[in-house]
Amino acid sequence: MDYRxxxxxxxxxxxFDGELDMAVGDRVGELLQQYGTRNESVTVDFQGxxxxxxxxxxxxxxxTKELLALGKKVEIVNVREExxxxxxxxxxxxxxxxxxxxxxxxxxxxxxxxxx
Amino acid sequence: xxxxxxxxxxxxxxxxxxxxxxxxxxxxxxPARTVRVTNLSTAKVCNAxxxxxxxxxxxxxxxxxxxxxxxxxxxxxxxxxxxxxxxGIEGVPYYVIDIEKVLRRDEVLGRLLLEEFHNWHMSGELDxxxxxxxxxxxxxxxxxxxKQELQKLSILRQIGTIFLYLFDEGKLRPxxxxxAEREIEQEMFRLIQNDVxxxxxxxxxxxxxxxxxxxxxxxxxxxxxxxxxxxxxxTEAITEERRxxxxxxxxxxDILGVVTQNKxxxxxxxxxxxLLRNGRKSFAMDLRAPEHLADLRRACKRSLEPLGLSDKxxxxxxxxVSEAASNTLKHGDGGMITVYTSFEQHMCxxxxxxxxxxxxxxxxxxxxxxxxxxxxxxxxxxxxxMLQYCDRVYLGSSFAxxxxxxxCVSPVEE
Numbered sequence: 001m002d003y004r005x006x007x008x009x010x011x012x013x014x015x016f017d018g019e020l021d022m023a024v025g026d027r028v029g030e031l032l033q034q035y036g037t038r039n040e041s042v043t044v045d046f047q048g049x050x051x052x053x054x055x056x057x058x059x060x061x062x063x064t065k066e067l068l069a070l071g072k073k074v075e076i077v078n079v080r081e082e083x084x085x086x087x088x089x090x091x092x093x094x095x096x097x098x099x100x101x102x103x104x105x106x107x108x109x110x111x112x113x114x115x116x
Numbered sequence: 117x118x119x120x121x122x123x124x125x126x127x128x129x130x131x132x133x134x135x136x137x138x139x140x141x142x143x144x145x146x147p148a149r150t151v152r153v154t155n156l157s158t159a160k161v162c163n164a165x166x167x168x169x170x171x172x173x174x175x176x177x178x179x180x181x182x183x184x185x186x187x188x189x190x191x192x193x194x195x196x197x198x199x200x201x202x203x204g205i206e207g208v209p210y211y212v213i214d215i216e217k218v219l220r221r222d223e224v225l226g227r228l229l230l231e232e233f234h235n236w237h238m239s240g241e242l243d244x245x246x247x248x249x250x251x252x253x254x255x256x257x258x259x260x261x262x263k264q265e266l267q268k269l270s271i272l273r274q275i276g277t278i279f280l281y282l283f284d285e286g287k288l289r290p291x292x293x294x295x296a297e298r299e300i301e302q303e304m305f306r307l308i309q310n311d312v313x314x315x316x317x318x319x320x321x322x323x324x325x326x327x328x329x330x331x332x333x334x335x336x337x338x339x340x341x342x343x344x345x346x347x348x349x350x351t352e353a354i355t356e357e358r359r360x361x362x363x364x365x366x367x368x369x370d371i372l373g374v375v376t377q378n379k380x381x382x383x384x385x386x387x388x389x390x391l392l393r394n395g396r397k398s399f400a401m402d403l404r405a406p407e408h409l410a411d412l413r414r415a416c417k418r419s420l421e422p423l424g425l426s427d428k429x430x431x432x433x434x435x436x437v438s439e440a441a442s443n444t445l446k447h448g449d450g451g452m453i454t455v456y457t458s459f460e461q462h463m464c465x466x467x468x469x470x471x472x473x474x475x476x477x478x479x480x481x482x483x484x485x486x487x488x489x490x491x492x493x494x495x496x497x498x499x500x501x502m503l504q505y506c507d508r509v510y511l512g513s514s515f516a517x518x519x520x521x522x523x524c525v526s527p528v529e530e
Binding site for chain 1: 405406407409410413427428431432434435438439442445446498500501504505
């Protein structure tokens with residue numbers, strides 16, 4: 001599981017690549033927490049995500065909930081159809097009521113990337 | 117020595133009664149009663165035989181000690197006579213005690229009420245030492261004490277067959293006429309002999325040699341330092357409990373089957389065994405860490421590919437496998453994942469076996485059907501995902517762990 005992140009004017013975008021399961025679930029949540037704390041808005045890009053299960057997005061779910069409660073904006077974009085289907089079965093999108101769609105193009109001021 | 121011309125067998129002899137000085141109102145005590153005599157001046161105690169009574173004096177044979185001075189004669193714990201002792205018959209250890217007062221329960225009287233004395237004498241009301249000397253009566257008391265101990269074990273109250281034993285001076289003997297098999301008695305003896313010195317109660321289960329009888333053994337130290345043992349045949353009770361559990365399990369199985377339209381089926385270990393006999397084992401993995409989940413999914417995917425399933429279908433089934441495998445890591449130390457494929461039946465079955473504590477029967481509906489039930493860092497959606505993405509889910513759960521079988525069937529082309 002790899003990731004990279006951009007930050008500009010209080011807007012962060014997290015790009016995940018690979019499989020989100022129990023092995024990386026906590027790290028995914030920590031990253032969202034980290035970028036969500038110092039930005040007003042976070043976009044999570046799922047273009048490179050090829051697998052998710054409940055343990056992989058559990059922490060992402062709870063962190064998103066916390067950020068929304070703090071008045072932050074969170075959205076998930078570029079979700080593949082088959083992954084969207086899994087998120088739907090997991091009740092992820094309905095429970096959070098967030099936007100899950102293709103991302104608009106953004107300008108990148110900062111850049112970070114790592115392998116989880 | 118001839119005591120009083122053959123007393124008590126000679127009804128014509130009245131020597132002892134004559135010494136009481138009450139003429140015809142004095143009476144013999146037949147049989148003689150053992151009493152405890154305390155010399156109130158010296159506090160010395162001895163046992164003696166009460167052989168005659170009148171309203172104002174009693175006659176006692178005391179071979180060991182002379183009974184002179186102020187004495188207390190204890191007939192029973194709540195029946196005492198205080199009086200002064202004098203030697204009665206020359207050449208015979210017979211003493212007359214002039215009654216000063218009689219202490220009977222809460223009353224203090226100046227004389228002995230003969231009718232009450234005889235009622236007491238004939239009632240069999242015995243003093244403690246007599247009780248301890250009488251083996252049969254002592255066993256009766258022990259039996260009562262053991263049963264009293266058993267009352268503490270509520271589970272045993274409804275059980276009929278109880279054998280009672282006594283462990284005394286290194287020997288085990290039955291209290292009563294019924295007894296268990298010889299092998300059980302031997303095993304019981306071994307256990308008691310080892311543990312009785314610790315002074316704590318023992319509770320053990322014993323199985324007959326042919327394995328058909330199960331006993332619950334309960335041993336407890338009695339106040340007289342012997343050990344009372346109750347051996348209860350619990351075979352029927354256990355059998356009935358198993359039947360009850362089986363009925364309960366069947367009810368849960370039927371309900372879960374109906375609610376999930378037979379997608380979730382509870383199976384016994386035996387049924388799971390026969391289910392898997394049909395397939396061919398194509399892969400096995402001992403999953404111990406989350407980092408191995410990706411390898412597991414890849415291996416499962418390879419096993420599924422020959423079935424001709426779509427990529428989407430394979431991905432969905434992999435999500436189900438990943439959910440089940442992750443559960444073994446969340447609730448235990450992981451488990452064994454085995455993949456069986458059957459091309460004849462166009463299906464793949466993945467067995468996830470963990471040796472955790474299992475799922476309690478009463479928790480099964482919530483654990484399997486209620487989304488968000490999990491308290492861990494996941495969505496608690498594991499089972500609903502499995503039910504959604506598998507053609508069938510089989511579940512066998514016991515204290516030995518949980519076996520979950522996820523089944524994926526390939527559509528057969530016409």
